[in-house]
Amino acid sequence: MAIELNGKTYETDEEGYLADLSQWDEDIATYMANDDDIELTDAHWEVINFLREYYEEYQIAPAVRVLTKAIGKKLGKDKGNSKYLYQLFPYGPAKQACKFGGLPKPTGCV
Amino acid sequence: MSETKKMLYINRNAPYGTIYALEGLEVVLIGAAFEQDVSMAFIGDGVYQILKGQDTSDSDMKNFSPTYNALGDYEVTKLYVEQESLDERGLTVDDLMPLVYEDEDDDWAEKPSIVVLSRTELAGVMAGQDVLFNF
Amino acid sequence: MLHTVNKSPYRSDSLKLCMAYMQSGDMVLLIEDGVYAAMKGGSSEALVSGSSAKVYALGPDLKARGIGSDKLIDGIEVVGFDGFVNLAAENDKVQSWL
Numbered sequence: 598m599a600i601e602l603n604g605k606t607y608e609t610d611e612e613g614y615l616a617d618l619s620q621w622d623e624d625i626a627t628y629m630a631n632d633d634d635i636e637l638t639d640a641h642w643e644v645i646n647f648l649r650e651y652y653e654e655y656q657i658a659p660a661v662r663v664l665t666k667a668i669g670k671k672l673g674k675d676k677g678n679s680k681y682l683y684q685l686f687p688y689g690p691a692k693q694a695c696k697f698g699g700l701p702k703p704t705g706c707v
Numbered sequence: 708m709s710e711t712k713k714m715l716y717i718n719r720n721a722p723y724g725t726i727y728a729l730e731g732l733e734v735v736l737i738g739a740a741f742e743q744d745v746s747m748a749f750i751g752d753g754v755y756q757i758l759k760g761q762d763t764s765d766s767d768m769k770n771f772s773p774t775y776n777a778l779g780d781y782e783v784t785k786l787y788v789e790q791e792s793l794d795e796r797g798l799t800v801d802d803l804m805p806l807v808y809e810d811e812d813d814d815w816a817e818k819p820s821i822v823v824l825s826r827t828e829l830a831g832v833m834a835g836q837d838v839l840f841n842f
Numbered sequence: 843m844l845h846t847v848n849k850s851p852y853r854s855d856s857l858k859l860c861m862a863y864m865q866s867g868d869m870v871l872l873i874e875d876g877v878y879a880a881m882k883g884g885s886s887e888a889l890v891s892g893s894s895a896k897v898y899a900l901g902p903d904l905k906a907r908g909i910g911s912d913k914l915i916d917g918i919e920v921v922g923f924d925g926f927v928n929l930a931a932e933n934d935k936v937q938s939w940l
Contacts, residue, residue, distance in 0.1 A: 659777070663780045
């Protein structure tokens with residue numbers, strides 16, 4: 598499958614994740630979010646950017662439990678909890694934020 | 708839910724020649740979601756998985772060695788390495804990646820995950836497990 | 843003849859057999875997991891250092907596995923993919939020990 602946006606073609610897998618990580622940009626993130634009826638705010642970007650940094654360092658997208666804990670450590674306890682993260686990403690913080698961030702589906706996501 | 712089981716993943720294969728090492732690592736990460744007591748052992752050519760300085764930029768393969776650094780986040784904090792396997796290959800613990808975990812109960816202090824054990828000691832660890840997996 | 847070995851010397855007898863079949867003028871190229879035999883200090887070192895054959899190792903496979911040039915057995919020559927092609931071309935036959 599593919600998404601056409603601003604004259605650029607983004608290849609995706611059957612679940613809507615980008616096939617090629619290097620194609621990612623903020624436009625496609627915003628487009629994917631709008632498609633899920635989400636308007637990306639700074640709070641969303643904070644999580645997306647955190648995931649992208651995590652992937653860069655460890656070459657995996659973390660499972661939601663790991664993400665929640667790591668966010669709590671980095672951004673504070675008020676953000677490192679399921680309630681806060683699910684408000685931002687109702688379809689699952691790890692899965693949905695990874696998708697917007699151009700990352701593969703998290704390892705350990707069942 | 709049932710009580711926590713002690714699970715040991717035994718890694719015996721070098722990282723890139725076969726798919727075992729990568730598959731094993733992925734199973735560990737997926738399995739860690741079930742909050743069991745998970746540890747890993749590196750014996751035989753498995754010790755090559757955590758050798759320092761891996762760089763696949765000239766090869767058409769993914770370098771998954773950085774992922775071993777994420778094991779601590781998944782609460783996999785015991786990585787046993789067999790001394791005899793290191794010796795046979797002319798390696799010491801300094802040739803391995805300095806893998807650590809952050810201890811939540813000790814103000815996130817960084818602690819080493821790698822524990823070098825003799826074959827006899829590792830056999831004891833194996834005997835104390837509920838489930839053993841080989842990759 | 844050029845012999846290639848792609849298995850770790852600690853998991854397979856490929857290198858041991860290959861070295862036992864070595865004829866005058868033959869060469870060995872270590873590739874994939876075979877490059878672990880190029881590391882010095884291990885119990886398989888004598889297979890390489892004790893052979894009169896010229897031994898090569900494929901650079902990208904060494905690099906992927908974290909084997910730096912400081913860890914190589916003396917006398918081993920590192921080649922790239924182009925060197926692999928040249929070795930295959932300059933030998934009349936290639937035997938792959940799988």
